Amino acid sequence: MVTHTGANAGRVVAGDEPGGNNGGPGAVISVSGLTKQYGEVQAVRGIDFEVTRGETFGFLGPNGAGKTTTIKILCTLANATSGTARVAGHDAATERDSVRRNIGLVFQDTTLDTYLTAAQNLRFHAELYGVPKAAVEPRMRQVMDMVGLWDRKDSLVSTYSGGMQRRLEIARGLLHAPRVLFLDEPTVGLDPQTRSSIWKYINDLKRREDITIFLTTHYMDEAENCDRIAIIDHGQIVAIDTPEALKASVGKDRVQIHTADDTAAIAALADTFGLDAAVHEGAVTFSVASGEQFVPRLFAEFSVPIRSVSVSRPSLDDVFMSYTGTTIRDAEASGTDAMRQMVQRFRAGRR
Amino acid sequence: MATQTTDVTAASAGGGQLVDEIRVAVPEGGLRHDLRAVGIVWRRELIRFRTDRLRAVTSLIQPVLFLFVLGTGLGALAGRSLPPGISFKTFIYPGVLAMSVLFTAIFSAASIVWDREFGFLREILVAPVSRASIVIGKILGGATIATFQGIIFLILAGFADVPYNPVLIITLVGELLLLSFTLTAFGVMMAARIKQFQAFMALTQMLVMPLFFLSGALYPLSGLPAWLSVLTRIDPLTYIVGPMRHAVFNHLTIAAASEQHLSPGITWAGWVVPLGVSLGIVTIMGLGMTAVAIAEFRKTE
Numbered sequence: 001m002v003t004h005t006g007a008n009a010g011r012v013v014a015g016d017e018p019g020g021n022n023g024g025p026g027a028v029i030s031v032s033g034l035t036k037q038y039g040e041v042q043a044v045r046g047i048d049f050e051v052t053r054g055e056t057f058g059f060l061g062p063n064g065a066g067k068t069t070t071i072k073i074l075c076t077l078a079n080a081t082s083g084t085a086r087v088a089g090h091d092a093a094t095e096r097d098s099v100r101r102n103i104g105l106v107f108q109d110t111t112l113d114t115y116l117t118a119a120q121n122l123r124f125h126a127e128l129y130g131v132p133k134a135a136v137e138p139r140m141r142q143v144m145d146m147v148g149l150w151d152r153k154d155s156l157v158s159t160y161s162g163g164m165q166r167r168l169e170i171a172r173g174l175l176h177a178p179r180v181l182f183l184d185e186p187t188v189g190l191d192p193q194t195r196s197s198i199w200k201y202i203n204d205l206k207r208r209e210d211i212t213i214f215l216t217t218h219y220m221d222e223a224e225n226c227d228r229i230a231i232i233d234h235g236q237i238v239a240i241d242t243p244e245a246l247k248a249s250v251g252k253d254r255v256q257i258h259t260a261d262d263t264a265a266i267a268a269l270a271d272t273f274g275l276d277a278a279v280h281e282g283a284v285t286f287s288v289a290s291g292e293q294f295v296p297r298l299f300a301e302f303s304v305p306i307r308s309v310s311v312s313r314p315s316l317d318d319v320f321m322s323y324t325g326t327t328i329r330d331a332e333a334s335g336t337d338a339m340r341q342m343v344q345r346f347r348a349g350r351r
Numbered sequence: 352m353a354t355q356t357t358d359v360t361a362a363s364a365g366g367g368q369l370v371d372e373i374r375v376a377v378p379e380g381g382l383r384h385d386l387r388a389v390g391i392v393w394r395r396e397l398i399r400f401r402t403d404r405l406r407a408v409t410s411l412i413q414p415v416l417f418l419f420v421l422g423t424g425l426g427a428l429a430g431r432s433l434p435p436g437i438s439f440k441t442f443i444y445p446g447v448l449a450m451s452v453l454f455t456a457i458f459s460a461a462s463i464v465w466d467r468e469f470g471f472l473r474e475i476l477v478a479p480v481s482r483a484s485i486v487i488g489k490i491l492g493g494a495t496i497a498t499f500q501g502i503i504f505l506i507l508a509g510f511a512d513v514p515y516n517p518v519l520i521i522t523l524v525g526e527l528l529l530l531s532f533t534l535t536a537f538g539v540m541m542a543a544r545i546k547q548f549q550a551f552m553a554l555t556q557m558l559v560m561p562l563f564f565l566s567g568a569l570y571p572l573s574g575l576p577a578w579l580s581v582l583t584r585i586d587p588l589t590y591i592v593g594p595m596r597h598a599v600f601n602h603l604t605i606a607a608a609s610e611q612h613l614s615p616g617i618t619w620a621g622w623v624v625p626l627g628v629s630l631g632i633v634t635i636m637g638l639g640m641t642a643v644a645i646a647e648f649r650k651t652e
Contacts (some may be wrong), residue, residue, distance in 0.1 A: 075477055075649070076477065077473070077476065077477060078651065079651050096479075097380055097479040097480075098479075100477055100479035101377045101379075101479040103477075105477055106353065107473060108471045110469075110470055111470040111471055111473045111474040112470075112471065112474075113395070113399075113466075113471050113474075114469075115402060116395070116398065116399075120395075120398065123391075124391055124395055125474070125478075127387050127391035128386065128387075128388055128391055128392075128475065128478040128480055129377055129479060129605055130377055130378045130380075130384040130387060130388075130480075131375055131377065132375070132376065132378075135375050139375055145406075172474075174374060175375075176377050177375035177376075177377070182385060235635065261584075327476060340366075342411075347458070
């Protein structure tokens with residue numbers, strides 16, 4: 001039997017009055033015409049979206065697509081070049097402190113003081129956010145229970161594993177009962193087992209707190225945990241919908257074949273079946289309706305020797321591919337993106 | 352049995368004392384909130400210092416070397432021009448005391464650069480508190496630690512034949528606090544601009560030694576060649592080393608003529624700068640640099 005840790009911990013009520021006067025009804029985040037220019041590099045090229053209260057909203061895209069830049073603008077850490085962003089009913093550029101009071105943040109890189117204990121880190125946060133003194137201890141216990149770290153509260157953070165540090169950051173981000181929790185690549189650099197445990201905590205959290213979650217990821221499988229996804233590529237939103245609707249919009253199955261001669265195979269696919277194929281991740285890849293019925297035909301009529309075949313249902317990978325023309329891994333491997341990523345890292349380092 | 356074990360875990364984790372709704376209402380800001388922020392940033396500096404005993408020890412090595420090794424060695428030579436009863440160690444003690452806080456104060460600001468590289472600064476910068484409270488907390492924290500270092504060095508005063516007079520000690524501690532504040536403000540101002548740890552260390556190292564050597568910590572300010580005389584008057588450290596030496600010499604039994612020679616006070620074209628003005632200059636510089644640091648931290652990418 002599995003007992004959820006801290007199952008008897010109560011719901012937390014956010015301090016601020018809900019609802020923004022601007023934006024759509026129930027919109028906790030509303031962004032319009034947002035752009036951000038770093039010198040020559042245009043990191044964000046005019047994006048619009050809204051996130052409703054209680055939603056888990058994901059930004060999906062390769063590294064360097066503009067995800068982190070957008071999050072930084074929403075979190076008041078960067079100024080937009082143009083456009084507006086409102087978070088929890090406040091303007092992210094002109095009402096910074098009001099936005100800051102209502103958001104919690106978990107960054108890609110750890111922002112813990114590893115020379116302090118976990119409890120000291122949380123207490124620091126509580127003081128900085130002005131959490132009422134009487135509420136600090138019980139709330140600390142509640143959030144640390146939620147991520148299963150209460151019994152390690154007095155250990156130095158430097159003795160924590162990467163996964164534990166990330167959990168502690170999530171706990172800290174929740175300490176002041178924010179209305180929106182921003183998670184920038186919450187599971188990057190963690191092993192698969194730890195990644196899934198982080199997701200367990202996030203999903204737990206959604207049930208327990210009245211909170212809107214905005215996250216970025218470049219893991220397709222993780223994006224499936226979101227209520228809605230925006231696919232972002234080269235600083236623009238190319239699609240925005242629920243994971244199911246996005247997958248349905250693709251409709252076709254993805255077939256990947258390994259052949260003796262890829263060039264000949266691509267030509268043959270075009271000639272014989274009128275299919276548009278390309279090499280992705282080392283395999284000839286194409287989309288076709290009802291893939292499992294197509295494969296027998298392929299074997300019967302295809303001239304190029306085939307070594308292996310795989311057929312997959314539309315996944316977010318395919319969604320990403322159908323909207324951007326490339327897989328997310330290819331996009332990351334491409335030179336221009338690597339360059340953009342470098343510029344971004346450089347910027348992040350300077351901040 | 353297994354069920355029971357997990358239940359115990361849950362019970363001890365939940366505690367049962369938790370109220371059903373923990374109401375966390377983050378306040379609208381204001382002075383009280385800002386003061387809490389100053390307090391916690393200050394306290395973090397102290398916690399970090401307490402866990403870093405090595406730093407406390409190593410930063411005392413340099414002033415101890417200056418006082419005892421350089422002081423004794425050069426004292427054999429310089430002693431001849433000193434009046435009887437005054438050792439070279441006594442003469443340089445106020446200057447070396449200033450030095451004991453110099454490194455700690457400026458380098459305490461290095462933690463900002465460090466925090467930036469390791470991400471913790473971001474945790475501070477997204478908090479809904481005024482940038483001023485962060486900067487002030489940081490400066491007060493560094494100043495407290497540096498003053499504490501100075502007090503440890505003050506304990507060694509007897510070895511340099513400086514009397515343990517309560518008035519003298521209180522005066523020196525006050526002056527150390529002022530000095531530490533201004534130096535930390537200087538460090539924080541630099542750290543606001545310099546984003547790389549190596550660059551910060553290199554630049555501050557480069558500035559610290561000239562500041563120290565030009566302050567008159569090791570020689571009297573009278574009878575210097577014109578170029579050195581001008582440089583000493585430009586060095587802000589001069590305006591605190593002077594008053595500190597004045598305080599020490601006030602509590603020594605020494606002929607007025609000798610005191611006039613060894614602790615002549617700071618002069619601008621023959622005008623003796625009063626102590627109050629001297630300390631005022633240091634205070635104003637400290638406040639000015641604090642203001643610059645706050646302005647720097649207000650900027651957003």
